[in-house]
Amino acid sequence: MCAIEAGKRGRRVAVLEHADRLGKKILISGGGRCNFTNLHCRIENFLSSNPHFAKSAVARYTPAVFIALVEKHGIPYHEKTLGQLFCDRSARDIVAMLEAECRAAGVTIFLNTRIQQVQRTDAFVVRAPNAEFCAPALVVATGGLSIPKLGATPFGYDLARQFGLSIREPWPALVPLTLSPEDGSHYCDLAGVSTEVIASCRGQHFREKMLITHRGLSGPAILQISSYWKKPQPILIDLAPDHKFTAAFRDPKIPRNSATLRAEFRKILPQRLADRWLDFHTPTSWTNPALADLEKQIHAWPITPAGTEGYEKAEVTAGGVNTDELSAKTMESRKVPGLFFIGEVVDVTGHLGGFNFQWAWASGAAAGRAL
Numbered sequence: 001m002c003a004i005e006a007g008k009r010g011r012r013v014a015v016l017e018h019a020d021r022l023g024k025k026i027l028i029s030g031g032g033r034c035n036f037t038n039l040h041c042r043i044e045n046f047l048s049s050n051p052h053f054a055k056s057a058v059a060r061y062t063p064a065v066f067i068a069l070v071e072k073h074g075i076p077y078h079e080k081t082l083g084q085l086f087c088d089r090s091a092r093d094i095v096a097m098l099e100a101e102c103r104a105a106g107v108t109i110f111l112n113t114r115i116q117q118v119q120r121t122d123a124f125v126v127r128a129p130n131a132e133f134c135a136p137a138l139v140v141a142t143g144g145l146s147i148p149k150l151g152a153t154p155f156g157y158d159l160a161r162q163f164g165l166s167i168r169e170p171w172p173a174l175v176p177l178t179l180s181p182e183d184g185s186h187y188c189d190l191a192g193v194s195t196e197v198i199a200s201c202r203g204q205h206f207r208e209k210m211l212i213t214h215r216g217l218s219g220p221a222i223l224q225i226s227s228y229w230k231k232p233q234p235i236l237i238d239l240a241p242d243h244k245f246t247a248a249f250r251d252p253k254i255p256r257n258s259a260t261l262r263a264e265f266r267k268i269l270p271q272r273l274a275d276r277w278l279d280f281h282t283p284t285s286w287t288n289p290a291l292a293d294l295e296k297q298i299h300a301w302p303i304t305p306a307g308t309e310g311y312e313k314a315e316v317t318a319g320g321v322n323t324d325e326l327s328a329k330t331m332e333s334r335k336v337p338g339l340f341f342i343g344e345v346v347d348v349t350g351h352l353g354g355f356n357f358q359w360a361w362a363s364g365a366a367a368g369r370a371l
């Protein structure tokens with residue numbers, strides 16, 4: 001996106017990519033259909049140590065601008081849920097669109113180009129094994145640490161450090177959480193069971209599906225909250241949003257016993273989860289206070305994850321180049337004129353739902369328009 005914007009403005013642009021093709025992450029994104037943006041993009045959808053940093057770029061390159069580009073290329077798409085836009089056919093459409101825009105803007109793309117060294121004299125000199133590039137401006141768009149097998153490297157962070165820029169220590173985000181051996185032995189054999197929950201921690205909450213896995217918890221609600229979770233905090237899970245199980249027991253004709261309780265739980269939760277959860281949360285008695293206590297527990301079930309599934313499974317890397325180091329308008333380093341950082345390598349991380357691409361497009365366009 002940065003190369004396209006700069007190329008359109010008549011700049012001579014070279015894209016240096018160490019992989020054998022462009023946009024590998026785009027290709028695997030959104031289950032192969034690329035959730036390329038979100039209709040309801042707000043500043044609250046981004047985490048950063050400076051919550052205002054993304055505002056300017058995102059306001060100037062809105063989802064509507066990207067959608068117009070998608071439509072110009074005749075790419076069919078649909079809204080899946082919660083404003084999330086996906087390709088009807090394949091994420092390949094988005095990569096082909098970006099490649100076509102690069103060609104039209106006269107951008108030269110160098111694949112299989114592993115960068116060995118970057119130096120700054122009166123210009124930036126970038127050395128690869130078989131080529132040397134020299135330019136007055138250098139834009140770092142090397143992403144985060146997620147999915148190392150796709151070629152993710154700490155290169156961007158190393159380069160920032162080399163030029164004296166500070167880094168907010170990265171951590172895996174939008175990532176499944178693992179359970180302790182004890183919790184795992186209670187619940188992990190229910191792998192595949194999913195239910196709508198509200199997952200909360202550190203003042204954030206997400207109402208979406210939770211999925212039990214062989215190692216712990218996943219699904220959109222858990223992926224979202226994982227970005228905020230810090231070990232050893234617990235996350236709270238409301239297993240039954242909007243439901244009051246014990247309401248039925250106000251009727252004196254309803255017997256207060258395990259069978260009735262199980263039946264009530266099974267009305268709301270998947271049967272296996274209902275039964276299992278009750279196995280480990282038997283009410284201490286059938287009094288009103290004991291039932292009220294159970295009600296409280298089901299709406300705020302504390303789970304202390306053992307950890308996360310790490311960068312191998314994380315959809316993004318949170319943290320990154322400290323936003324204090326960059327201009328929010330252009331993404332240029334305040335200390336090193338001509339050096340820009342865009343996309344995931346910056347300490348701006350989107351929620352699940354197309355926000356990470358929206359940040360990549362918006363920050364790329366911001367830099368491209370300033371080059």
Ligand SMILES: Cc1cc2nc3c(=O)[nH]c(=O)nc-3n(C[C@H](O)[C@H](O)[C@H](O)COP(=O)(O)OP(=O)(O)OC[C@H]3O[C@@H](n4cnc5c(N)ncnc54)[C@H](O)[C@@H]3O)c2cc1C
Pocket residue numbers: 016017018019022023024025026028029030031034035036037113114115141142143144146147150151152153155314315316342343344345353354355356357358360
């Ligand atoms: C499985 C998965 C699914 C996802 N689905 C979605 C989704 O549907 N919607 C969404 O908004 N976000 C999604 N994301 C997140 C999204 O893909 C990223 O946030 C986004 O791609 C970041 O863009 P970027 O250009 O900053 O970095 P990247 O897309 O990671 O691109 C960085 C590029 O730099 C190259 N590179 C790295 N190091 C070097 C080096 N040393 N030399 C040369 N080149 C280098 C890499 O090969 C890569 O091509 C998903 C991520 C994953 C892992």
